[in-house]
Amino acid sequence: MELSRNQKLATEWVNEYANMLYQYVIKRVKDNHIAKDLVQDTLLSAWKNIENYTGEASVKTWLFTILKNKIIDHYRKSSNRITEELSNTETEQAIFFDSADHWHKKAFPMDWGTRTQHSIETKEFYLILTKCKNKLKEIQAAVFNLKYMEDLSSKEICKELNITESNYWVLIHRAKIQLRYCLESNWILK
Amino acid sequence: MGINCKTAVDFVSKKEEGKLTIVQRYQLWYHLAICYLCKRFYQQNNIIIKGIKHHAKSTTNKQLNKEEKDIIINVLKDNC
Numbered sequence: 001m002e003l004s005r006n007q008k009l010a011t012e013w014v015n016e017y018a019n020m021l022y023q024y025v026i027k028r029v030k031d032n033h034i035a036k037d038l039v040q041d042t043l044l045s046a047w048k049n050i051e052n053y054t055g056e057a058s059v060k061t062w063l064f065t066i067l068k069n070k071i072i073d074h075y076r077k078s079s080n081r082i083t084e085e086l087s088n089t090e091t092e093q094a095i096f097f098d099s100a101d102h103w104h105k106k107a108f109p110m111d112w113g114t115r116t117q118h119s120i121e122t123k124e125f126y127l128i129l130t131k132c133k134n135k136l137k138e139i140q141a142a143v144f145n146l147k148y149m150e151d152l153s154s155k156e157i158c159k160e161l162n163i164t165e166s167n168y169w170v171l172i173h174r175a176k177i178q179l180r181y182c183l184e185s186n187w188i189l190k
Numbered sequence: 191m192g193i194n195c196k197t198a199v200d201f202v203s204k205k206e207e208g209k210l211t212i213v214q215r216y217q218l219w220y221h222l223a224i225c226y227l228c229k230r231f232y233q234q235n236n237i238i239i240k241g242i243k244h245h246a247k248s249t250t251n252k253q254l255n256k257e258e259k260d261i262i263i264n265v266l267k268d269n270c
Contacts, residue, residue, distance in 0.1 A: 101194035112230075169200065
């Protein structure tokens with residue numbers, strides 16, 4: 001009897017919350033398979049710990065708390081490769097800045113005109129934004145997402161990802177330059 | 191003392207978090223007043239952040255299909 005009730009509850013949970021969790025995570029990780037795995041891990045983790053659920057927060061809030069921790073765990077794995085990621089800094093920066101550290105002629109920020117005023121809330125913008133965000137290195141995207149999608153401070157991000165503050169500023173600097181350039185090339189100039 | 195464009199771009203991010211000293215704030219302000227490229231970067235950066243924040247809160251119609259949901263249901267059932 002107990003088993004059959006639990007099995008019914010499992011179905012209800014998945015039908016009620018899986019899409020909500022998936023829609024949240026898909027904007028925050030590059031890979032669709034990883035997004036699905038994180039949804040499954042979240043539900044399974046909650047399921048296994050259901051006895052610890054106090055009912056103080058709603059099931060939805062509880063699941064989202066678990067999911068956010070899973071996403072940060074996923075980001076943290078990418079920070080293990082930070083030395084490798086940062087080793088290319090000079091080469092990549094040379095694309096954007098000349099030897100005097102002024103904008104390289106090929107990378108001059110263009111005039112975006114008035115196009116952006118009403119179009120940043122459109123589906124087209126989101127598609128290109130996602131495409132450009134997916135071009136960032138994992139650790140750059142992690143830092144960028146935590147900063148601008150999760151509203152964490154640099155101090156919190158450094159702590160979560162176990163990176164130094166100077167590495168954080170390098171990563172956010174590069175992420176912004178590359179994202180702006182990609183948006184300009186794929187959205188403004190098209 | 192003047193700053194170059196690379197430093198100005200770096201200061202734009204630090205300014206968002208109030209991490210600039212008074213001198214650095216002045217250096218950035220002065221650089222943005224004389225460098226139209228960095229001024230563009232600064233303005234476009236604000237547009238991108240606004241777009242990202244809106245994107246974070248927006249809804250999408252992406253959904254798991256029945257088969258994908260069934261897999262999760264079975265995983266949970268196996269752990270009953």
